[in-house]
Amino acid sequence: xxxxxxxxxxxxxxxxxxxxxxxxxxxxxxxxxxxxxxxxxxxxxxxxxxxxxxxxxxxxxxxxxxxxxxxxxxxxxxxxxxxxxxxxxxxxxxxxxxxxxxxxxxxxxxxxxxxxxxxxxxxxxxxxxxxxxxxxxxxxxxxxxxxxxxxxxxxxxxxxxxxxxxxxxxxxxxxxxxxxxxxxxxxxxxxxxxxxxxxxxxxxxxxxxxxxxxxxxxxxxxxxxxxxxxxxxxxxxxxxxxxxxxxxxxxxxxxxxxxxxxxxxxxxxxxxxxxxxxxxxxxxx
Numbered sequence: 403x404x405x406x407x408x409x410x411x412x413x414x415x416x417x418x419x420x421x422x423x424x425x426x427x428x429x430x431x432x433x434x435x436x437x438x439x440x441x442x443x444x445x446x447x448x449x450x451x452x453x454x455x456x457x458x459x460x461x462x463x464x465x466x467x468x469x470x471x472x473x474x475x476x477x478x479x480x481x482x483x484x485x486x487x488x489x490x491x492x493x494x495x496x497x498x499x500x501x502x503x504x505x506x507x508x509x510x511x512x513x514x515x516x517x518x519x520x521x522x523x524x525x526x527x528x529x530x531x532x533x534x535x536x537x538x539x540x541x542x543x544x545x546x547x548x549x550x551x552x553x554x555x556x557x558x559x560x561x562x563x564x565x566x567x568x569x570x571x572x573x574x575x576x577x578x579x580x581x582x583x584x585x586x587x588x589x590x591x592x593x594x595x596x597x598x599x600x601x602x603x604x605x606x607x608x609x610x611x612x613x614x615x616x617x618x619x620x621x622x623x624x625x626x627x628x629x630x631x632x633x634x635x636x637x638x639x640x641x642x643x644x645x646x647x648x649x650x651x652x653x654x655x656x657x658x659x660x661x662x663x664x665x666x667x668x669x670x671x672x673x674x675x676x677x678x679x680x681x682x683x684x685x686x687x
Contacts, residue, residue, distance in 0.1 A: 404545035407436035408615035462491035478508020487576035540568035566608035580626035602637035
């Protein structure tokens with residue numbers, strides 16, 4: 403059973419400081435027996451999308467490039483599958499919120515570009531990110547078949563389903579989500595509960611593990627709520643982080659349990675694929 407590690411951390415003054423700090427966390431996770439390691443969303447930078455500022459595009463990196471080379475070397479040295487969430491400069495004026503997936507030999511298996519881009523106060527992502535066009539890839543790694551989605555993607559059952567149909571045994575969601583001060587007193591518990599519940603539902607509906615790794619700490623006025631978690635195919639939370647602390651959230655993934663669940667609850671068998679055409683429409687009228 404491969405051991406999964408989620409790296410719940412905060413924000414650092416520079417990309418190099420963040421890289422060095424996270425390298426320490428990655429090494430610590432590997433020392434604890436982790437074979438799949440996943441960072442939080444945009445782990446090298448602050449969550450810069452709290453404001454619209456053209457100068458912040460300078461934070462992006464070309465992918466593949468020096469950053470993925472460095473991450474691949476680390477993955478190969480430690481013999482781990484490494485999922486890293488990065489800010490990608492793809493071309494002139496073209497930027498993505500992107501996850502890189504390295505296998506345990508250090509090879510870059512590919513990139514997933516965030517498909518659903520939010521736009522809310524303090525989450526000004528449409529200013530920075532082009533919607534992804536990488537499709538719904540599932541990577542067969544040394545330690546299992548993984549699908550990677552990013553933050554706002556986690557609210558969409560279609561995305562989870564498509565990756566599960568591609569064979570994913572675990573869905574990983576690098577995340578940066580939190581409370582705004584004016585909303586927390588009235589809606590804070592409800593917002594967090596909705597976030598956790600919808601992802602636990604993806605685990606049940608697709609008979610797989612779901613893991614979300616969130617930031618912690620403050621960024622401008624946003625209070626990231628941490629609480630990174632791993633849910634099993636029954637939607638049960640089997641590991642969970644705190645609200646305020648940096649920590650490594652660990653759990654051993656039983657992929658035979660995934661197959662057993664899918665045999666007992668054959669949701670894929672009973673799908674009415676002949677009747678879902680309207681899902682490709684914006685609205686039914």
